[in-house]
Amino acid sequence: MRKRDLAVVTGASSGIGFELARCAAQDGCDVVLVADEHEIRTAAAALEDGGSDVTAIEADLGTEHGVAILWQEIADRHVDYFAANAGRGLGGAFLDQDWEEIEAVIHTNVTGSTALLHRATKKMRDQGEGRILITGAIAGEVPGAFRAVYNATTAYLDTLSWGIREELKDDGVTVTCLMPGPTDTEFFDRAQMDDTPVGQDHGKADPAKVARAGWDAMKRGSSGVTPGFMNKLQRQLTGVIPDTVLARVHRNLAEPRGAGNG
Amino acid sequence: MAERLAIVTGASSGIGYELARRAVEDGYALFICADEPDIERAAKKLRRLGGTVETMQADLSSRHGVDAFWRAIEDRDIDLFFANAGRALGDAFADQDWSDIKQLIDLNVLQTTSVVHKVGLRMCARGTGRILVTGSIGGFVPGPFDAVYDATKAYLDSLCYALQEEWRDSAVTITCLMPGPAETPIFTREENDLEEAPITSREKQDPAEIARAGYDAMMAGDPGIVPGLPVKVIAMLSRIAPESLKARIHRSGAEPQ
Numbered sequence: 048m049r050k051r052d053l054a055v056v057t058g059a060s061s062g063i064g065f066e067l068a069r070c071a072a073q074d075g076c077d078v079v080l081v082a083d084e085h086e087i088r089t090a091a092a093a094l095e096d097g098g099s100d101v102t103a104i105e106a107d108l109g110t111e112h113g114v115a116i117l118w119q120e121i122a123d124r125h126v127d128y129f130a131a132n133a134g135r136g137l138g139g140a141f142l143d144q145d146w147e148e149i150e151a152v153i154h155t156n157v158t159g160s161t162a163l164l165h166r167a168t169k170k171m172r173d174q175g176e177g178r179i180l181i182t183g184a185i186a187g188e189v190p191g192a193f194r195a196v197y198n199a200t201t202a203y204l205d206t207l208s209w210g211i212r213e214e215l216k217d218d219g220v221t222v223t224c225l226m227p228g229p230t231d232t233e234f235f236d237r238a239q240m241d242d243t244p245v246g247q248d249h250g251k252a253d254p255a256k257v258a259r260a261g262w263d264a265m266k267r268g269s270s271g272v273t274p275g276f277m278n279k280l281q282r283q284l285t286g287v288i289p290d291t292v293l294a295r296v297h298r299n300l301a302e303p304r305g306a307g308n309g
Numbered sequence: 310m311a312e313r314l315a316i317v318t319g320a321s322s323g324i325g326y327e328l329a330r331r332a333v334e335d336g337y338a339l340f341i342c343a344d345e346p347d348i349e350r351a352a353k354k355l356r357r358l359g360g361t362v363e364t365m366q367a368d369l370s371s372r373h374g375v376d377a378f379w380r381a382i383e384d385r386d387i388d389l390f391f392a393n394a395g396r397a398l399g400d401a402f403a404d405q406d407w408s409d410i411k412q413l414i415d416l417n418v419l420q421t422t423s424v425v426h427k428v429g430l431r432m433c434a435r436g437t438g439r440i441l442v443t444g445s446i447g448g449f450v451p452g453p454f455d456a457v458y459d460a461t462k463a464y465l466d467s468l469c470y471a472l473q474e475e476w477r478d479s480a481v482t483i484t485c486l487m488p489g490p491a492e493t494p495i496f497t498r499e500e501n502d503l504e505e506a507p508i509t510s511r512e513k514q515d516p517a518e519i520a521r522a523g524y525d526a527m528m529a530g531d532p533g534i535v536p537g538l539p540v541k542v543i544a545m546l547s548r549i550a551p552e553s554l555k556a557r558i559h560r561s562g563a564e565p566q
Contacts (some may be wrong), residue, residue: 081414086360100356100549125520135406137492140475141426141429141471141472141475142426142429142433142475144426146423146426147488149422149426150419153418153419153422157414157417157418157464158411158414158415159417161410161414161457162407164402165403165407165410167401168402168403190466190467190468190469190470190471190473191467191471192471192472192474193471193475194471195467195468195471195472195475196422196468198467198468198471199463199464199465199467199468200464202448202460202463202464202466202467203418203460203461203463203464204407204460206448206456206459206460206462207456207459207460208458208465210402210405210454210455210457210459210460211402211453211455211456213453214401214402214453214454214456215403222565252516269398281417282317297472298475
């Protein structure tokens with residue numbers, strides 16, 4: 048009997064990450080779920096009924112130590128799918144943010160993601176096959192007034208994903224960038240963005256649908272996917288509207304109510 | 310009246326040196342910093358232009374270096390700040406050493422964000438000041454064979470435009486300089502691993518021209534500047550062309566031969 052495929056999903060305790068892990072389990076994969084909080088065990092337990100071998104790892108992937116913990120678990124296993132999804136948001140004006148908060152966003156979204164992707168690409172290139180999914184964001188195409196560092200980190204991830212996809216194209220390894228728009232997850236609450244127009248918007252996308260679109264795009268080996276019509280429209284428009292205008296639009300969505308004159 | 314102060318990081322050569330030269334020609338006192346002893350040679354040349362030039366050798370990719378940097382600056386008023394220090398890293402992502410990648414991220418992303426945060430707070434408290442960040446056209450042309458470098462520049466480009474908007478009603482400005490490939494040591498510094506990339510042997514832009522365009526844009530408070538017309542055309546195209554096509558074009562210039 049053929050061994051089941053193995054999928055690794057980071058940031059899998061809730062939201063899009065949890066739904067990606069669910070896609071993996073539904074597709075008959077064994078799954079390693081990682082997050083920096085205890086809830087990762089509950090998330091793993093919720094996927095256990097389908098016959099998959101499910102492993103929960105609690106680790107902060109913004110630290111070298113956390114990356115090492117995950118790698119210890121998967122180093123000797125054949126990894127078919129790697130979903131680098133862990134990320135932190137941070138709203139508010141740049142100069143009102145604490146440096147420690149900014150640093151945590153960079154450590155998780157940029158340094159930690161890159162460390163994992165570096166190991167994953169090497170591993171998969173050696174395997175001669177593998178599929179990588181990177182959760183970037185439509186935000187990477189839009190300079191983010193009042194969420195500046197977060198949007199910049201997603202610009203980093205979107206750009207990195209296009210670059211390494213091209214490098215790996217003859218190695219049997221594909222890289223897909225999932226670029227969701229605002230999704231109905233704990234993201235806005237955790238990013239301290241409850242009091243913003245985008246945080247209060249009720250039309251946000253369903254994380255299960257976003258995850259399924261991303262998972263399927265990865266399995267096809269597509270370069271990127273922007274789930275939902277409005278996001279596709281927005282992505283098209285970002286190609287022709289100047290960055291200064293986009294930044295202004297972002298202010299209208301992300302500026303905390305009662306602040307400034309936005 | 311106290312001399313107006315301009316601070317330039319990564320000023321030992323290339324675009325950073327030329328930015329410092331523009332500031333000194335404009336009558337600013339200089340504080341220049343780089344991670345190599347050549348900063349003293351740069352200072353000597355700049356002093357010949359008649360300016361006061363203070364130097365510091367510090368590695369801004371480390372928190373230790375950044376702390377020492379701020380200790381040296383103390384609480385002096387900063388009129389112009391050029392966040393220019395950065396490094397590159399060629400070769401395929403999977404073939405790069407993690408320690409090089411980590412240093413690239415720490416310098417280009419983490420510590421540039423840290424200095425902009427600190428300078429932004431000080432300038433906004435004072436109600437005046439101008440910041441120029443050296444991003445890159447690489448930030449919107451995705452880059453195989455220097456993928457992480459281009460991603461760090463995409464980060465900086467995005468951050469700059471966002472802050473320009475956040476500070477719209479303040480007298481403090483932030484401008485993003487987005488040059489294409491320039492004739493600077495970035496391609497030949499050994500640790501950057503770009504000696505064998507085709508782009509290294511092609512004709513590139515003059516750093517003095519890039520710096521002049523960047524300096525003028527900064528003084529005008531412009532959000533961003535892509536110096537030179539051909540680069541501007543690339544920039545326009547890159548916003549419309551699919552990323553996969555752009556990445557393929559980039560491969561032809563950056564893949565080691």
